[in-house]
Amino acid sequence: DAGVIQSPRHEVTEMGQEVTLRCKPISGHNSLFWYRQTMMRGLELLIYFNNNVPIDDSGMPEDRFSAKMPNASFSTLKIQPSEPRDSAVYFCASSERGRNTGELFFGEGSRLTVL
């Protein structure tokens, strides 16, 4: 199995630009999570999907952030417009079961730098 695949691995953009991060979960997994990691705040859960439906988006910072999961094999996290404070590593993770008991498999992350 290829594991969770994220793209791009690195993104450098200017303030105000739109950023789209992509994630392909492990085949057969029914839960998908987007996390953001910074030195100041550590690893924060942004949003959680179960069977392609957003279940908990309380961690999404503001309206500039949106996430979609059009099918079981693909998800996007979009930031529009981007700001320097959005600079972070964004991780996608997938799980075979509900989050309380299932093991999370993380991708290698997308490092975003907003100038």
Add this chain to the structure above:
Amino acid sequence: DAKTTQPNSMESNEEEPVHLPCNHSTISGTDYIHWYRQLPSQGPEYVIHGLTSNVNNRMASLAIAEDRKSSTLILHRATLRDAAVYYCIYVTGANNLFFGTGTRLTVIP
């Protein structure tokens, strides 16, 4: 958020056992305790999880206190590859899977 308390950092000599503590005093009876670790420049990696009984796998052992308010991750023989940030987490109700800042383990050759 469901929060756990861990020491910021710990050190261990190579080939020695390591006991990484975690306090989770607000855990409820149905919440699983999970441990993950994050190697430099990588995403977090699952280590082990448990509910009430002690658990063993190829990576580590998990010792859970009888009152479930604390747990200890045990690495039986630390290697240089075990140097990482270790996260103890659990989920309750509709709360986030809160990772906190974890324990940075340094392994000394």
